[in-house]
Each structure stands twice: as C-alpha cells, then as structure tokens.
Amino acid sequence: MKRTYLHPLPLRIWHWIQAGIVIILIGTGIYLRMHGIAALRPHDPVLLWHTRTGLAMVVSTIFWFAYTVWSGNLRRHYGLGRRDLRGMFAQAGYYLVTIFTGAENPFRATADDKYNPLQKIAYDAVMFVFLPVLGVTGLLFLDIPAVRRYLLAQNLVGLVGAVHVFFSYMVVLFLIVHLYMTTLGDTVFSHTKAMILGYEETDHGAEEET
C-alpha cells in the first residue's frame, strides 16, 4: 500500500464546486436548448439561473487560472513536451487494447507528474479552449447595451450562439469520458477518493517506485 499526495486542498474544493456548477449549467442549458431561446421570456427563472451559474463559473475558472499559474502547476502538469508525444501512443494503446488483457497502466501519477499525456491533452482542451470560449460567448450574451447593439449590427448573434452551444456539447462529451475514466483506477472509486481526500492509494508498484 502506497499513498501519493496528488491533489492539494484548494484544488479539491475548487474541483467539487466546479463539478456542481457544471452540472447545474448543463441541466439548465439543456432546458434552454430544448425549448429554444426564442420561446422563453427574458425573466424565465431557468434563464436567470443559467446566467448566474455561468457567472459563478467564470469566477471559479479565473480562480483556477490564478492558482495554477501561482503554484507552478501550469508548467508542471499542463505543458505538453516531447515525452508526452511519445507516451501518447502507449497510453492510447493501453486504453484501447492492453487494458482488456489486464496489463499495467504505463503511466503512474506522482505529485510532480499528475496527468498522463492523453489526460493532459483533454484537460488542456477543456481549460484553455472550451471553458474560455464558453465564458466569453456567454458574457457576450449578458445583454450589455453596447455589446447587444454591436452583435445585432454585425449579425453575430447566431454565430456566437452556435459557438456557445457547440462547445457546451464538447463539455458534455468531456464529462462523459471524464466520469468513465475516473472508474479506471485500481478500484472503481480510487480516483474519486483521491479527489476527496487528496491521497491516491495504490496496492502495487510500491517496491519498484521507491
């Protein structure tokens, strides 16, 4: 039994807050999308909650950026190097083929190197593309008079809405894969437990890694 400290407390708190926010946003977002924004009143409570939660999401994401830059995690965990490029194929091979034969995961998370190459790509996409784009397009729709006039004049409303909806589908896609991947640890809930308690417990590999 080996315990690795993976997730510091601020990140754990942030992660679960973000999880709640994302679930509320997806729920309200699906409602808004199913009914169509044209059929809703401007004071529809679901619309208001989507807006408020979206603003909370912006704040929470800005906190994550600040924390990640300040703690040095940005370079440590999110930079893609030459090594990741090589490890990517081994990782993909593991998930697609060798996992079924009971092989070891070629990647072991440590405090200094938390994410495998595929995880890095996925998290980079979510944190540096999906969420910023969703945040910016969402903020454009806050009905600020000048922005509203500009969007109407340039005929950009449809485009901005389309981008927002497309990237929200991408986030849903990420969420499905993310939730499934959390069950691929040593036990079904070992990754989830690590995100709550901070320590990842592993049964094997303790001897060779020490």
Add this chain to the structure above:
Amino acid sequence: MGADHVPNETVRAENADSPFNPLCTRRQVLIWGGVSIAGLSALSPALVQAAVRPLVIMENAEGVVVADPVVCVGCGRCELACTEFNDGRAAPSLARIKVDRNLNFGSRGAMAWREGHGNLGDGLIVQDLCKQCPHPVPCANMCPEHAIVVSPVHKARAIDPEKCTGCGICLRACPWEMISYDPDSRKATKCDLCRGKPKCVEACPAGSLRYVSWRDLTGTTPPRNPTTAVLPPQRALNCVECHLPGQWANLGQASAMMRQAFGGGRSASSGGIGFSWIDMAGAVLVPLAAAGALLHAVLRKVRKR
C-alpha cells in the same frame, strides 16, 4: 492575337491527334469547376438576401410617453389632443392614449369595464399607452402587409397608411390593446409619438404625462396580458438566423420528415426550422461517447473473467 496568348495546355490539346479533341484540358476543367463552385457558394447568401424578406424591426424606439396614474384626474384632454392632431377630429375612441376605457376601473382597464369591476378596486384611473415595444414588436410581427414600420422620428413604431389594409390583425396582436381601428378611413391607428412632440403630453393639465427616452424594462415588469408567441412561418424563418431553434421543434420537424418519408401522415411544414449542424454534432457525438464508454466497460468485464 497570337498563339502566345493561349495557354500551353490548350495548344497541346488542340493540336493533338486525339479522337476526342477536347475543348479544354483536365486541369482547366478542375480549375474552372473549383472557381465556379467557390463563386456560387460565395454568391448564395446574396441570392438568399435577394428573395423577399419580411420586415423585422430590430431597433429600439428612442422615446416613449409615460404616465403617472396618481396625478391623473381623468379629464380626457390628452385623448382629444391626440385625435385632433392625428385624425383632425375629436374621437376619444380612436385616441392612441387610452384613459376613457379605464376610467374608474383600475389597471385591468377594458377587461374590467366589461365585468364592471377593476381588479385593483374600482375608482382608479389608469392611462394606457403604447410601449413602443422592443424586438420582437408584436404588432409589426403579425402585420401581413408589413405596414407597421419604424418611423424616422424617434424610431416610433408607426402604421404606414399606404400599406395598411385595415385587416385588424394588429389589434389582436398587441398585448396591451393599444391599437385602434378607424372605421372612417378603414385603417388601424397607433401611437407614432406625434413626430417627436406628443400632443397628449402638451395637453395634460395635471402634469401626469411625460415624454422620456425609451428604456428596456423587459424582465423587470412582467407583461400584463401575455400572449403566446405565435409567428407566421415566413417570419419565423428569418428569426432562425438569430434565435437557434429549440430541440423540441427540431424533433417535431424531424419526425414529420420521417413520417413523410415513410409515406404516411401530413407532410413537413415548409419554411420550418431544421436540425442545425451543431445539434447534429451533439446528437451524434454525445450518444457515441456514452456508448463507447459502455462498450469499454462491458469489454473489460468480459475479458476479466
């Protein structure tokens, strides 16, 4: 003109002793084919634009008359001033400000007058005024003749008497019942802010009316008499450019198309809204990801045994 103006490939093709003697080379076919495809696709928005498009008012009005019911004495001079200026006669029933119909019956106005009681109690005086609605302007949206236009003065929503046929649809479209029908001219009338100087404001002896710059209060004050949002299909087609269609509508559309394809039921309504490529992406990718995860889990379970 000499042979040096002709591209080499063409010369070669013409001089070749081939039984086909093609008019142009394969490369030229590809180049011109590509150019015409690119040109046509660049032109298609212009072609769509050229088709007759129903008028959709996007600009907000710049002014609106607001009323303070507390100081109103119900004298009705505003109604007289209004019809005197706009219709050349004193006809309060035609006035674009409605005081008489609400007199002593509270804010439910004409509705309460039919029943004989106001819902905020009797004995109140409430003026009704055109709100100069923002987009979507209900009366303008429903007008089949596109006769309700933005007036150049203070962007008031005004009726163009040249186009108005007096069908009366706008009377039913306005949630505030602010449009009147003039039986003499057989046209609808509504407040057009008297070319920027509302006569009702000038006539009010109690100082109850003010002409102020328009401000969007949508969402802060719920509408009194909300109507269901019904749009003519041609206009709805225009709205899709800005408002992405709802998925219920999309699903209905898709199922109607399916029913039609399999030879049953009514046909899909023309000019409706279809799936957009984004929803296609979502509708394909999201179930695919879920199915992939499920398959992965099942395979793991099976191989473990």
